[in-house]
Amino acid sequence: MARALLPEDLWSLIEAHLPSHHRSPKGGRPRIDDRAAMTGILFVLKTGIPWENLPRELGCGSGMTCWRRLHEWMRAGVWQRVHEAILRRLREHDQIMWDRACVDAASVPAPAGGEHTGRNPTDRGKLGSKHHLLVDERGLPLVAQISGAQVHDSRFLIPLVESIPAVKGLAGRARKRPGKLHADRAYASRAHRAWLRSRGIAARSARYGKESRERLGRWRWVVERTLGWLHRFRRLRIRYERRADIHQAFLSLACSLICWRYVERFC
Incomplete structure:
Protein backbone atom coordinates (compact mmCIF):
# COMPACT_ATOMS: atom_id res chain seq x y z
CA MET A 1 0.00 0.00 0.00
CA ALA A 2 2.85 2.41 0.83
CA ARG A 3 4.47 1.93 -2.62
CA ALA A 4 1.17 2.59 -4.37
CA LEU A 5 0.70 5.85 -2.45
CA LEU A 6 4.21 7.10 -3.15
CA PRO A 7 5.84 5.61 -6.28
CA GLU A 8 9.61 5.64 -6.61
CA ASP A 9 9.91 8.35 -9.26
CA LEU A 10 7.62 10.75 -7.38
CA TRP A 11 9.48 10.13 -4.13
CA SER A 12 12.83 10.82 -5.83
CA LEU A 13 11.56 14.22 -6.95
CA ILE A 14 10.17 15.10 -3.49
CA GLU A 15 13.26 13.84 -1.64
CA ALA A 16 15.52 16.16 -3.65
CA HIS A 17 13.75 19.18 -2.09
CA LEU A 18 13.61 18.03 1.54
CA PRO A 19 15.84 19.85 4.04
CA SER A 20 18.77 17.88 5.44
CA HIS A 21 18.46 16.59 8.98
CA HIS A 22 21.30 16.07 11.45
CA ARG A 23 20.90 13.56 14.24
CA SER A 24 21.00 15.04 17.72
CA PRO A 25 24.20 14.17 19.66
CA LYS A 26 22.03 13.59 22.74
CA GLY A 27 20.58 10.44 21.23
CA GLY A 28 16.92 9.64 21.83
CA ARG A 29 14.33 7.89 19.70
CA PRO A 30 15.38 7.44 16.05
CA ARG A 31 13.75 9.82 13.60
CA ILE A 32 10.98 8.34 11.48
CA ASP A 33 12.10 7.86 7.88
CA ASP A 34 11.09 10.77 5.62
CA ARG A 35 9.49 8.50 3.05
CA ALA A 36 7.37 6.80 5.71
CA ALA A 37 6.23 10.20 7.03
CA MET A 38 5.41 11.34 3.49
CA THR A 39 3.35 8.19 2.95
CA GLY A 40 1.33 8.97 6.08
CA ILE A 41 0.73 12.56 4.91
CA LEU A 42 -0.53 11.35 1.54
CA PHE A 43 -2.80 8.80 3.20
CA VAL A 44 -4.43 11.50 5.32
CA LEU A 45 -4.78 13.82 2.31
CA LYS A 46 -6.48 11.19 0.17
CA THR A 47 -8.69 9.52 2.77
CA GLY A 48 -9.41 12.43 5.12
CA ILE A 49 -9.03 10.29 8.26
CA PRO A 50 -7.92 11.91 11.54
CA TRP A 51 -4.18 11.89 12.19
CA GLU A 52 -4.55 9.60 15.19
CA ASN A 53 -6.22 6.92 13.04
CA LEU A 54 -3.29 6.38 10.68
CA PRO A 55 -2.90 2.59 10.21
CA ARG A 56 0.23 1.06 11.71
CA GLU A 57 0.75 -1.00 8.54
CA LEU A 58 2.03 2.13 6.78
CA GLY A 59 5.06 2.22 9.08
CA CYS A 60 4.89 5.99 9.45
CA GLY A 61 4.82 6.16 13.24
CA SER A 62 2.20 8.25 14.96
CA GLY A 63 -0.09 10.71 13.26
CA MET A 64 1.43 13.55 15.26
CA THR A 65 4.84 12.69 13.82
CA CYS A 66 3.45 13.04 10.30
CA TRP A 67 1.69 16.29 11.26
CA ARG A 68 4.96 17.74 12.57
CA ARG A 69 6.79 16.70 9.41
CA LEU A 70 4.06 18.32 7.25
CA HIS A 71 4.41 21.55 9.22
CA GLU A 72 8.21 21.42 9.19
CA TRP A 73 8.32 21.01 5.43
CA MET A 74 5.71 23.71 4.91
CA ARG A 75 7.85 26.19 6.84
CA ALA A 76 10.87 25.15 4.77
CA GLY A 77 8.98 25.85 1.52
CA VAL A 78 9.14 22.23 0.35
CA TRP A 79 5.66 22.05 -1.16
CA GLN A 80 6.15 25.17 -3.27
CA ARG A 81 9.50 23.90 -4.56
CA VAL A 82 8.05 20.49 -5.38
CA HIS A 83 5.18 22.08 -7.31
CA GLU A 84 7.57 24.29 -9.26
CA ALA A 85 9.85 21.32 -10.01
CA ILE A 86 6.95 19.37 -11.50
CA LEU A 87 5.87 22.41 -13.54
CA ARG A 88 9.46 22.73 -14.77
CA ARG A 89 9.44 19.13 -15.97
CA LEU A 90 6.19 19.75 -17.82
CA ARG A 91 7.65 22.93 -19.33
CA GLU A 92 10.67 20.96 -20.58
CA HIS A 93 8.25 18.87 -22.63
CA ASP A 94 6.23 21.95 -23.66
CA GLN A 95 3.17 20.70 -21.78
CA ILE A 96 2.08 23.98 -20.13
CA MET A 97 -0.40 25.84 -22.34
CA ARG A 242 -7.72 25.29 12.38
CA ARG A 243 -4.29 26.42 11.17
CA ALA A 244 -4.31 27.98 7.72
CA ASP A 245 -0.72 26.95 6.91
CA ILE A 246 -1.53 23.26 7.39
CA HIS A 247 -4.55 23.47 5.10
CA GLN A 248 -2.50 25.42 2.55
CA ALA A 249 0.13 22.66 2.71
CA PHE A 250 -2.49 20.05 1.85
CA LEU A 251 -3.82 22.25 -0.99
CA SER A 252 -0.35 22.77 -2.47
CA LEU A 253 0.45 19.08 -2.19
CA ALA A 254 -2.80 18.16 -3.95
CA CYS A 255 -1.95 20.55 -6.80
CA SER A 256 1.45 18.86 -7.13
CA LEU A 257 -0.17 15.43 -7.32
CA ILE A 258 -2.54 16.60 -10.08
CA CYS A 259 0.42 18.04 -12.00
CA TRP A 260 2.26 14.75 -11.52
CA ARG A 261 -0.55 12.93 -13.31
CA TYR A 262 0.18 15.14 -16.33
CA VAL A 263 3.87 14.19 -16.07
CA GLU A 264 3.02 10.48 -16.07
CA ARG A 265 0.75 10.91 -19.07
CA PHE A 266 2.66 13.30 -21.30
CA CYS A 267 6.33 13.11 -20.22
Whole structure:
Protein backbone atom coordinates (compact mmCIF):
# COMPACT_ATOMS: atom_id res chain seq x y z
CA MET A 1 0.00 0.00 0.00
CA ALA A 2 2.85 2.41 0.83
CA ARG A 3 4.47 1.93 -2.62
CA ALA A 4 1.17 2.59 -4.37
CA LEU A 5 0.70 5.85 -2.45
CA LEU A 6 4.21 7.10 -3.15
CA PRO A 7 5.84 5.61 -6.28
CA GLU A 8 9.61 5.64 -6.61
CA ASP A 9 9.91 8.35 -9.26
CA LEU A 10 7.62 10.75 -7.38
CA TRP A 11 9.48 10.13 -4.13
CA SER A 12 12.83 10.82 -5.83
CA LEU A 13 11.56 14.22 -6.95
CA ILE A 14 10.17 15.10 -3.49
CA GLU A 15 13.26 13.84 -1.64
CA ALA A 16 15.52 16.16 -3.65
CA HIS A 17 13.75 19.18 -2.09
CA LEU A 18 13.61 18.03 1.54
CA PRO A 19 15.84 19.85 4.04
CA SER A 20 18.77 17.88 5.44
CA HIS A 21 18.46 16.59 8.98
CA HIS A 22 21.30 16.07 11.45
CA ARG A 23 20.90 13.56 14.24
CA SER A 24 21.00 15.04 17.72
CA PRO A 25 24.20 14.17 19.66
CA LYS A 26 22.03 13.59 22.74
CA GLY A 27 20.58 10.44 21.23
CA GLY A 28 16.92 9.64 21.83
CA ARG A 29 14.33 7.89 19.70
CA PRO A 30 15.38 7.44 16.05
CA ARG A 31 13.75 9.82 13.60
CA ILE A 32 10.98 8.34 11.48
CA ASP A 33 12.10 7.86 7.88
CA ASP A 34 11.09 10.77 5.62
CA ARG A 35 9.49 8.50 3.05
CA ALA A 36 7.37 6.80 5.71
CA ALA A 37 6.23 10.20 7.03
CA MET A 38 5.41 11.34 3.49
CA THR A 39 3.35 8.19 2.95
CA GLY A 40 1.33 8.97 6.08
CA ILE A 41 0.73 12.56 4.91
CA LEU A 42 -0.53 11.35 1.54
CA PHE A 43 -2.80 8.80 3.20
CA VAL A 44 -4.43 11.50 5.32
CA LEU A 45 -4.78 13.82 2.31
CA LYS A 46 -6.48 11.19 0.17
CA THR A 47 -8.69 9.52 2.77
CA GLY A 48 -9.41 12.43 5.12
CA ILE A 49 -9.03 10.29 8.26
CA PRO A 50 -7.92 11.91 11.54
CA TRP A 51 -4.18 11.89 12.19
CA GLU A 52 -4.55 9.60 15.19
CA ASN A 53 -6.22 6.92 13.04
CA LEU A 54 -3.29 6.38 10.68
CA PRO A 55 -2.90 2.59 10.21
CA ARG A 56 0.23 1.06 11.71
CA GLU A 57 0.75 -1.00 8.54
CA LEU A 58 2.03 2.13 6.78
CA GLY A 59 5.06 2.22 9.08
CA CYS A 60 4.89 5.99 9.45
CA GLY A 61 4.82 6.16 13.24
CA SER A 62 2.20 8.25 14.96
CA GLY A 63 -0.09 10.71 13.26
CA MET A 64 1.43 13.55 15.26
CA THR A 65 4.84 12.69 13.82
CA CYS A 66 3.45 13.04 10.30
CA TRP A 67 1.69 16.29 11.26
CA ARG A 68 4.96 17.74 12.57
CA ARG A 69 6.79 16.70 9.41
CA LEU A 70 4.06 18.32 7.25
CA HIS A 71 4.41 21.55 9.22
CA GLU A 72 8.21 21.42 9.19
CA TRP A 73 8.32 21.01 5.43
CA MET A 74 5.71 23.71 4.91
CA ARG A 75 7.85 26.19 6.84
CA ALA A 76 10.87 25.15 4.77
CA GLY A 77 8.98 25.85 1.52
CA VAL A 78 9.14 22.23 0.35
CA TRP A 79 5.66 22.05 -1.16
CA GLN A 80 6.15 25.17 -3.27
CA ARG A 81 9.50 23.90 -4.56
CA VAL A 82 8.05 20.49 -5.38
CA HIS A 83 5.18 22.08 -7.31
CA GLU A 84 7.57 24.29 -9.26
CA ALA A 85 9.85 21.32 -10.01
CA ILE A 86 6.95 19.37 -11.50
CA LEU A 87 5.87 22.41 -13.54
CA ARG A 88 9.46 22.73 -14.77
CA ARG A 89 9.44 19.13 -15.97
CA LEU A 90 6.19 19.75 -17.82
CA ARG A 91 7.65 22.93 -19.33
CA GLU A 92 10.67 20.96 -20.58
CA HIS A 93 8.25 18.87 -22.63
CA ASP A 94 6.23 21.95 -23.66
CA GLN A 95 3.17 20.70 -21.78
CA ILE A 96 2.08 23.98 -20.13
CA MET A 97 -0.40 25.84 -22.34
CA TRP A 98 0.28 29.53 -21.71
CA ASP A 99 -2.08 30.89 -24.38
CA ARG A 100 -5.03 30.88 -21.97
CA ALA A 101 -5.49 30.64 -18.22
CA CYS A 102 -8.64 30.39 -16.11
CA VAL A 103 -9.42 31.48 -12.57
CA ASP A 104 -12.22 30.50 -10.20
CA ALA A 105 -12.95 29.66 -6.57
CA ALA A 106 -14.98 27.13 -4.58
CA SER A 107 -16.08 27.06 -0.95
CA VAL A 108 -15.69 24.16 1.47
CA PRO A 109 -17.10 23.75 5.00
CA ALA A 110 -14.80 24.46 7.95
CA PRO A 111 -16.80 23.39 11.03
CA ALA A 112 -13.81 23.71 13.37
CA GLY A 113 -13.19 27.35 12.42
CA GLY A 114 -9.69 28.78 12.62
CA GLU A 115 -7.53 31.04 10.47
CA HIS A 116 -8.91 32.11 7.08
CA THR A 117 -12.44 30.94 7.75
CA GLY A 118 -15.64 32.96 7.69
CA ARG A 119 -19.41 32.86 7.39
CA ASN A 120 -20.36 31.46 4.01
CA PRO A 121 -23.20 33.58 2.54
CA THR A 122 -24.14 30.73 0.17
CA ASP A 123 -24.38 28.10 2.93
CA ARG A 124 -26.69 29.71 5.52
CA GLY A 125 -23.83 31.51 7.22
CA LYS A 126 -21.95 28.37 8.23
CA LEU A 127 -18.20 28.60 8.73
CA GLY A 128 -16.18 27.82 5.65
CA SER A 129 -13.06 28.46 3.60
CA LYS A 130 -12.58 29.19 -0.07
CA HIS A 131 -10.07 27.66 -2.47
CA HIS A 132 -8.89 30.12 -5.14
CA LEU A 133 -7.34 28.46 -8.19
CA LEU A 134 -5.63 29.54 -11.41
CA VAL A 135 -5.02 26.93 -14.14
CA ASP A 136 -3.63 26.83 -17.66
CA GLU A 137 -5.66 26.11 -20.80
CA ARG A 138 -5.92 22.36 -20.04
CA GLY A 139 -6.64 22.75 -16.33
CA LEU A 140 -3.11 22.30 -14.99
CA PRO A 141 -3.07 23.97 -11.53
CA LEU A 142 -0.51 26.78 -11.46
CA VAL A 143 -1.47 28.61 -8.23
CA ALA A 144 -3.85 27.80 -5.35
CA GLN A 145 -4.56 29.91 -2.27
CA ILE A 146 -7.10 29.89 0.57
CA SER A 147 -9.27 32.53 2.22
CA GLY A 148 -12.37 32.80 4.35
CA ALA A 149 -15.64 31.83 2.67
CA GLN A 150 -16.94 35.41 3.01
CA VAL A 151 -14.13 36.85 0.83
CA HIS A 152 -15.25 37.89 -2.65
CA ASP A 153 -13.61 35.95 -5.48
CA SER A 154 -12.36 39.11 -7.21
CA ARG A 155 -10.08 40.04 -4.32
CA PHE A 156 -7.79 37.14 -5.20
CA LEU A 157 -7.41 37.74 -8.94
CA ILE A 158 -4.33 39.96 -8.57
CA PRO A 159 -2.64 37.82 -5.84
CA LEU A 160 -3.14 34.68 -7.95
CA VAL A 161 -1.70 36.20 -11.12
CA GLU A 162 1.26 37.69 -9.24
CA SER A 163 1.95 34.31 -7.58
CA ILE A 164 2.32 32.37 -10.84
CA PRO A 165 5.85 30.94 -10.64
CA ALA A 166 8.38 31.73 -13.36
CA VAL A 167 8.75 28.33 -15.00
CA LYS A 168 11.95 27.51 -16.84
CA GLY A 169 12.54 24.46 -19.01
CA LEU A 170 12.71 25.68 -22.61
CA ALA A 171 15.10 27.97 -24.42
CA GLY A 172 14.65 31.63 -23.61
CA ARG A 173 13.29 33.41 -20.57
CA ALA A 174 11.16 31.70 -17.95
CA ARG A 175 7.43 32.02 -18.62
CA LYS A 176 4.96 33.18 -15.98
CA ARG A 177 2.21 35.19 -17.69
CA PRO A 178 -0.62 33.72 -19.77
CA GLY A 179 -1.76 35.37 -22.98
CA LYS A 180 -5.43 35.53 -21.91
CA LEU A 181 -7.21 35.11 -18.60
CA HIS A 182 -10.76 33.73 -18.55
CA ALA A 183 -13.01 34.39 -15.57
CA ASP A 184 -16.67 34.65 -14.68
CA ARG A 185 -18.58 37.84 -13.89
CA ALA A 186 -17.28 38.00 -10.34
CA TYR A 187 -13.93 39.20 -11.76
CA ALA A 188 -15.33 41.58 -14.39
CA SER A 189 -14.42 44.95 -12.89
CA ARG A 190 -12.85 47.71 -14.94
CA ALA A 191 -9.96 47.97 -12.49
CA HIS A 192 -9.07 44.30 -12.89
CA ARG A 193 -9.31 44.45 -16.68
CA ALA A 194 -7.05 47.50 -16.75
CA TRP A 195 -4.57 45.84 -14.38
CA LEU A 196 -4.39 42.75 -16.60
CA ARG A 197 -3.90 44.85 -19.74
CA SER A 198 -1.03 46.70 -18.08
CA ARG A 199 0.73 43.35 -17.72
CA GLY A 200 0.11 42.22 -21.24
CA ILE A 201 -2.73 39.81 -20.37
CA ALA A 202 -5.99 39.98 -22.30
CA ALA A 203 -9.00 39.88 -19.95
CA ARG A 204 -11.74 37.47 -21.01
CA SER A 205 -14.38 37.87 -18.32
CA ALA A 206 -18.13 37.95 -18.87
CA ARG A 207 -19.30 41.57 -18.47
CA TYR A 208 -22.88 42.22 -17.43
CA GLY A 209 -25.12 42.82 -20.42
CA LYS A 210 -22.32 42.33 -22.99
CA GLU A 211 -20.89 38.78 -23.10
CA SER A 212 -22.74 35.54 -22.61
CA ARG A 213 -21.33 33.36 -19.87
CA GLU A 214 -22.28 30.30 -21.95
CA ARG A 215 -19.95 31.46 -24.72
CA LEU A 216 -17.01 32.03 -22.37
CA GLY A 217 -17.84 28.86 -20.46
CA ARG A 218 -16.29 26.72 -23.18
CA TRP A 219 -12.90 27.85 -21.86
CA ARG A 220 -13.71 28.16 -18.14
CA TRP A 221 -14.93 24.60 -17.59
CA VAL A 222 -11.35 23.36 -17.11
CA VAL A 223 -10.89 25.27 -13.84
CA GLU A 224 -14.17 23.90 -12.51
CA ARG A 225 -13.01 20.39 -13.39
CA THR A 226 -9.70 20.92 -11.59
CA LEU A 227 -11.52 22.21 -8.50
CA GLY A 228 -13.50 18.97 -8.65
CA TRP A 229 -10.25 17.01 -8.81
CA LEU A 230 -8.92 18.89 -5.77
CA HIS A 231 -12.02 18.09 -3.75
CA ARG A 232 -11.68 14.40 -4.49
CA PHE A 233 -8.90 14.57 -1.92
CA ARG A 234 -11.10 14.10 1.12
CA ARG A 235 -8.95 16.22 3.40
CA LEU A 236 -9.77 19.20 1.17
CA ARG A 237 -13.49 18.48 0.81
CA ILE A 238 -14.05 19.53 4.43
CA ARG A 239 -11.47 21.66 6.19
CA TYR A 240 -10.58 20.16 9.56
CA GLU A 241 -7.42 22.17 10.25
CA ARG A 242 -7.72 25.29 12.38
CA ARG A 243 -4.29 26.42 11.17
CA ALA A 244 -4.31 27.98 7.72
CA ASP A 245 -0.72 26.95 6.91
CA ILE A 246 -1.53 23.26 7.39
CA HIS A 247 -4.55 23.47 5.10
CA GLN A 248 -2.50 25.42 2.55
CA ALA A 249 0.13 22.66 2.71
CA PHE A 250 -2.49 20.05 1.85
CA LEU A 251 -3.82 22.25 -0.99
CA SER A 252 -0.35 22.77 -2.47
CA LEU A 253 0.45 19.08 -2.19
CA ALA A 254 -2.80 18.16 -3.95
CA CYS A 255 -1.95 20.55 -6.80
CA SER A 256 1.45 18.86 -7.13
CA LEU A 257 -0.17 15.43 -7.32
CA ILE A 258 -2.54 16.60 -10.08
CA CYS A 259 0.42 18.04 -12.00
CA TRP A 260 2.26 14.75 -11.52
CA ARG A 261 -0.55 12.93 -13.31
CA TYR A 262 0.18 15.14 -16.33
CA VAL A 263 3.87 14.19 -16.07
CA GLU A 264 3.02 10.48 -16.07
CA ARG A 265 0.75 10.91 -19.07
CA PHE A 266 2.66 13.30 -21.30
CA CYS A 267 6.33 13.11 -20.22
